[in-house]
Amino acid sequence: MGTEVPPETPPVLPVDAGTPPDGDAGTAPDAGEPGDAGTPDAGEPPDAGPWPTDAVLDYTRAFGVGRPRSVGLDEGLNLWLLDGDRIGVLRPGDTVPTWTTGVGQARLPFGRDSLAIDSTVICGGEAGRAYVGYRAAEMKKDPRIRQRTYIPWPGEDFYTPERFAEYQKGDLDAVRLQSDGSVVLEEHIWRTTGSSNEGRKIGIHNTNDFHYEEDRSVLNCARVTRGPYRGDLYITTNHGVTRIQGLTYNSHRHPGWYLITTDEDGNESESLQCPPMYGLGIAPNGDVLVANEQMLGVLVPSPKLEEWDREKTWEGPTPWRFKGFNEVLNGQAADDFWRAFEQTTSGRYYLGSKEFGLWAMTPKSRSAGNWSKLTGLPAKGVLALAATDDGALYIGTDGAGLWRLEPDGTTLARVPQVSGQSVLQLVYEPTVKPSMLLVLTDQGLTVLRGP
Template sequence: MIRKLLGACGAGVLVAAAWACSDSTAPVGPGQEEEFAPPDAGAPPTEDAGTLPPDAGGSSGDAGTQEPSDAGTEPEPDGGNGPQQPAEDPWPKEASVNYTQRFGVGQPQSVAVDDAFNVWLLAGNRIGVLRPGSTQPLWASNLGQAGKGFSSTVICGGSEGRAYVGYYARELDNPQRGSYQDSTFLEGDLDAVKLTPEGTVVLEEHITRSFRRDRDKGDGSLSWNPPNNTGIRNSNDWRYDEDRAVLSCVKVMRGRDKGEVYVGTNHGVTRIRGLDYNSHRHPVWWENGSQRAGYTYAVGIAQDGDVLIANDWTFGIVTPNPDLGLWDAMNPKTLNPMKVESSHLPEVNSLPEFDNWRGFQQTKDGRYYLASKDHGLWEMSIISRGNPWQKGTRLQGLPTQALTSLAATDDGSLFIGTAGSGLWRMDADKNLSRVVNVPGRTVKQLLYDPNGTPAMLYVLTDAGLTVLRGH
């Protein structure tokens, strides 16, 4: 896949700490873009480029000048799909269960769980759901974007009976669109699907509702928030269709924002609440007056609810404002405080080289860990918020440096997915060991749900789906 150099996300004044696109009137012209192909470049996407993602579990100017309000701050209690989550999950309580063998879930590319403990599965153009009490999943094919020929990437759980499905669409050479009726807005992005009372999976809608207050530039010539009939595009300037390929997603499992979803894209991180979104934020870096925003495969939720974001080059940590409409706001910085702005680890390599982060987690003891596709596992220590670098320490003892995913669990462990060497666990005492009761050599995804009783760790490998309990 191709990483682009963009001037302030397609529009705006260049600001060194920019995380979200600005509302500037100076769009990037064709001469201001340059494409950079990583070593694994290619299209359509490969397993490493979004079709089979390894983990499911990224401002300047006046982007945030409006004052917060109570509009949109309350999430839908159940997404409009029925009663609240049951007190206890209905799934087998054994320490390790092979769901591929017991429930016939096959070898999906991505897995998710909704608030009612429905297990959602993604396999190419098919979406499956394993319902409590069922012995096998039910499947639906060619819904939404899949029916239009787009390649699916990841699936993420939502409220009871709802899931979100991400798709790949190629980046536009020039992301600026002249009309919100341009059909390219509807390419790729994210679908919401739901389970009906009759027990079928149907398309709910293509995500199109940007939660941003109506504004214009002062002369009435441009509405910042056009009718909600486009896909995911920049919330602070609808003309820019930059987030087109969903590469990762994570559901907030507890706390104030429980039920919200963050999706990592080819450009940044979009926040989803129900059927509304705000796009986007990202760590960036600058070279010769141009901005580099990498593909975001690593999105996590810290112990205190902070959003952890890591892309090809850089990473950051942001404390999200409760107002969905201010997710992309940077001014004033108190709206969405950042513990880390846009940083890299110089111990890994130089900034222009790809770090290829695939996991970003915080363990119960407060330590941060980053996993790379090429460079192994690193503990990250924060030097200071605004530094362009933080402190990295490589962890020894893993059989490979090719990592795919991370999951921090409530017993203090960090589970580590590898490409070719199976699943590993670092316990609370920092001892490493191979998890032997999980079949498969390559871990595609780790998904931790602390709402299970006991907690559930979904481990998706090249041999299928295993669920571990009690960590």
């Protein structure tokens, strides 16, 4: 592990680098009727926080953060940066970030047969902690084993050391900020709520049966910033959405469907379709919004982490408020390439597609919606969305920069102060006043205050 420390190190802050803003954490999620967004209630933020309150500020120029591939804020408002095998932290009071290389899954060179192919996303956690996601290659088929993702434990039939090593690839690291601004590995996430997994330090895998290595690549992440579940982390993977509290996870949920096929002898078989999941958002009332390449869903979380994966569709402790697909755009088996999913304060849902633009949806039942495509965007690709407390929706396009849709749902305009053509990520932090919107583009990081 190597650490790059600024030549003129600013005054060292405590490891937690600040404390979460005080205030009313909010009320429990309202199960309500489909489309009922509830009302944001995070209390009155006490102050503006430690960062500049300029309406628009280019952090790449002002603080030298470069052009990272992912950014995040923790509860102490430390700014985390991810760039390949490097993790950077810009603490309140710093003039430039401190970068650390070779932490956790990045301790070996990236590659298909290494611990990871590449890093993907970073999200803040409690003050001084962040979570780093990685991508792993799809497991090779073992002809002796029926399920591609099944890995035998030592002493079981068909065990091999090579296949067992697949448990350690990809997944998620929890990392910690040190007093000098550097970063160390806290733990490669492995603790879970399932009894079959107890004591098995083999990364993230199926909670109900550890043999199934289904969540190997982390594709998106989001920290809950208010409400009773503030601090919870959600990650989407190649298979579904996983909930994390501290260092403990419960994996996973997915809005899948069954494909029925018939072989040449007329025998029917069915297989569960769960494509990679990129779309992830937290609704104003705390619902979890997820979208894979073909389907989308709205989940109502319960207070108990162990109940996250209890699939009873419309019933049970963690029901689907909505689960369906955009029948106006494509058939069930066709990819819609969803990359972002948000709900505005009006209650309307918005989904961004890498290939098919921005779509608005209001449910007409639990599994079907009224869909309409937003016109006026000059780019067909939407990579990121952020719904803000003023009722607006920020739209990160692939090729036409950042756009803002006003609360009326029709007035659309580009945000010219943000440089860059492709918006890679939008991170909204409402716990400070004015609020912060982190806009990561192909030209670097810009922060808007007050949306």
